[in-house]
Amino acid sequence: MSPKKTLIFSYGTLKQGFANHSLMQDLISTNDAVFIGSYITDLHLPLVQGPYGVPFLLNLPGSGQHRVRGELYSVSDSGLVRLDELEGITLGHYERLPIALTSENGGVPAVVQAEAYYAHRSFAAEMWRKCGDVGFDAFTRELDKDYVRRDLRPKESSFRDQIRLFCSSN
Ligand code: PCA
Numbered sequence: 001m002s003p004k005k006t007l008i009f010s011y012g013t014l015k016q017g018f019a020n021h022s023l024m025q026d027l028i029s030t031n032d033a034v035f036i037g038s039y040i041t042d043l044h045l046p047l048v049q050g051p052y053g054v055p056f057l058l059n060l061p062g063s064g065q066h067r068v069r070g071e072l073y074s075v076s077d078s079g080l081v082r083l084d085e086l087e088g089i090t091l092g093h094y095e096r097l098p099i100a101l102t103s104e105n106g107g108v109p110a111v112v113q114a115e116a117y118y119a120h121r122s123f124a125a126e127m128w129r130k131c132g133d134v135g136f137d138a139f140t141r142e143l144d145k146d147y148v149r150r151d152l153r154p155k156e157s158s159f160r161d162q163i164r165l166f167c168s169s170n
Contacts, residue, residue, distance in 0.1 A: 006080055007114035009039060009099050011047060011070035012055035012139045014083070019149055023086055024073065032079030036072040042100040042111060043067070046128050046135035051166035052153050053146030055139045056119035058128050059097060066137035072101065072114060087117045093159055095120050126167040 027033035
């Protein structure tokens with residue numbers, strides 16, 4: 001029997017060519033992740049940039065103007081532990097929840113159920129309002145220009161505090 005795998009939809013910095021893809025590459029090199037292909041969300045969902053240009057998919061179905069494009073990976077349980085850690089699951093940064101996707105790789109489009117790292121529910125609605133209710137259809141090179149790597153951000157305050165400040169500033 002093959003060990004359990006979880007399908008993970010990456011819409012942000014875990015994608016090929018972006019800041020956190022090195023972790024995905026690490027997982028691929030140890031067989032803890034396999035790239036499946038390009039996928040798009042079935043639902044229109046808000047994709048916004050929070051503090052330091054960090055991308056967040058908001059679990060607010062019906063609020064977004066776009067279906068969101070990204071990459072699908074099959075990830076082992078131990079790979080998942082490392083992704084959850086990067087995404088600050090226990091710190092309330094992101095939460096990993098189900099997402100319905102359609103393949104963009106040609107052939108017969110089939111709906112796939114996967115999981116994605118959504119903005120934690122405690123600030124999703126606030127962040128949407130703060131971003132002027134305007135979302136993107138993909139995290140692109142252009143948007144990535146505003147992304148500040150974790151090691152270059154101020155260390156005095158927690159990311160949760162930075163999110164709170166971002167959402168409440170004018
Ligand atoms: N990393 C995860 C969630 C947002 C981010 O930057 C991803 O690529 O899907």
